[in-house]
Amino acid sequence: MTNELPKLPDLSPAQATRIPNMRLAAGWGIQDPNRFWSLLDEASKLVQPGVFIGDNMFVWMRNMSALDDEAFVRAWEQNAIKPADQAIMWRRYVLCTAAFHAIHLDGDFVECGTLFGTGVKTVVDYFGREHFKKQFFAYDTFDTNPVPGHGFEGQQAGLFDQVQKRFADYPQVKLIKGLLPESLVGQSPDRIAFLHVDLNSAEFEIAVLDALFDRMVPGGILILDDYEWSGVYREQKMREDAWFSARRYRVMPLPTGQGLIIKR
Template sequence: MANYITDLFYGVGDKERFVDGVSHALNTLQSDGIFAGDNLITWNKNMGFLRDDKFISAIKDNNPDLQEESLIWRLHTLCWAARQCSRLEGDFVEAGVYKGFTVKVLCDYLGFNDLARDYYLYDVFYHTPDMKHHALSSHSDQLYTQVCERLRDYPRVKVVQGLVPDSFVKGMPEKIAFMHIDMNNADAEVAVLDQLYERLVPGGMIVFDDYGWLWYGAQQHAEDAWLSQRHYERILELPTGQGLLVKL
């Protein structure tokens, strides 16, 4: 039985003390199937995705840093949802791309070039103080070019630079099978729903990366309100901090 244990946790004041405490607690368990990282600690779980060689290779082959590697359970959620949706008619969308790591993992895992569809990516790729989303360490004027280069082997991946929703004028899919939304900003994520939700085909899925994280409570509130006003489906909050919606 595999375990996955890392010291990647967020919002911890005294990290050394916290990690020591976690290690002590885990050492008391008479159980395998332990996962610790990305603010998720659980045990006695099968974690079958750790035995999926193709999935693990898709991560390792992209040379993840420690933070990216710690997202493995979130990445499993994405790959599972995208694989299910690959059976449907429609393109894929990612709103909030950053370094393109998750897109590249997903494309490698699915063999995206064989799926006969487009993958639309939307991001501004840089940050200025007036922007509502928070800055990340790799935001820069060069990031857009770096992401395009990273995804060069996937010609049907379309990297669209600009602020949402204005950048949608550069191109949008007519039908969508799968969306991943990770914009760290409630207004931008609602704008994505405004423009693209009706293009999501029945059975299509949206994975919201920030939905279950307390720091991004404004996004959960805004997205729940948007769906409720339209009497649409509800989002399932996952222990990974993600949210999952299946359009009926």
């Protein structure tokens, strides 16, 4: 940690009359997609601007702050390599704004569950590669997915090499290949300012919380990517609620499906 203040992305002032709409056509758990999207399109014409449709959300009269933040829009657009990356724009902005807070704290950045590296790279690029002075530890098995039924298209032999190439010019990003939580041993930071947990598995997520939560510094931010998603993710909420209640914390459920904790 240096005493030098981090260089931060500028925020362009919001204009009174520019309220954008955004429709990102990816969603999950939808029956009869043709009818669903046509009804949603019709409904979106009946509401005031500031519409966001994407990532299983339909909201209106929102400021769409992410779209006023030019540094974010650049980082998000440059890094969205899969259709789902487009849809989860709001989740990415939650990560970037959490990072904007955490970059001021002592401690490093950690992501458990990195896949193609898009979340990590969006966060670092938001600040600008040369201005992001923290170490960012990124853990995954990469070439295979240890969670049954959760393999992603493109998650196959050779993925780790591809992700390493993607971060070739990012010496602050440490990609660590191996099964969590064992892969943390001897190669994880003692002090953590930002922790993103995105493993799609209650068992593995609890295991990394056991290992890492106590290392988070006061004010550090934890984002649980799937906490507020139901369906196959519901077990994560159930196990995590019990885990945090035992420590006198309550997870803030975000409408994006993420859960947020500020470490005391």
